[in-house]
Amino acid sequence: MNTLPPPRFQFRLRVYRDAGIAIGPGKIALLEAILQAGSITAGAKQMGMSYRRAWLLVDELNRSLSEPAVESATGGAHGGGTVVTEAGRELIRRYRSIEAKAHAAAADDIAAVTALLAS
Incomplete structure (x- = not known):
């Protein structure tokens, strides 16, 4: 008997400003990695991305907000x-709260869709 792993439902909230994504799951995950690792370099490494990519994402996020999400000191x-x-x-905190509330609000529909999936 072939048993599949249980389905995983994931909400991907994105906030757009003009054509770009001001806030999204990747930027939030990067913020969490920086918080945990203590630097952009270590956070980027933890996520498997280049420092340059991480720095660009942080810069874009900081420019989108009224106050910076990340501050760096040099030297x-x-x-x-x-x-x-x-x-x-x-x-x-707010981003993760929105995800949790969306998941909870959709719990009945998630259960119904799960029941429709092959096992």
């Missing part, structure tokens, strides 16, 4: 550092 005796600001932490 100094111990080198630079990266901090996810309180605005960045709030953005992560």
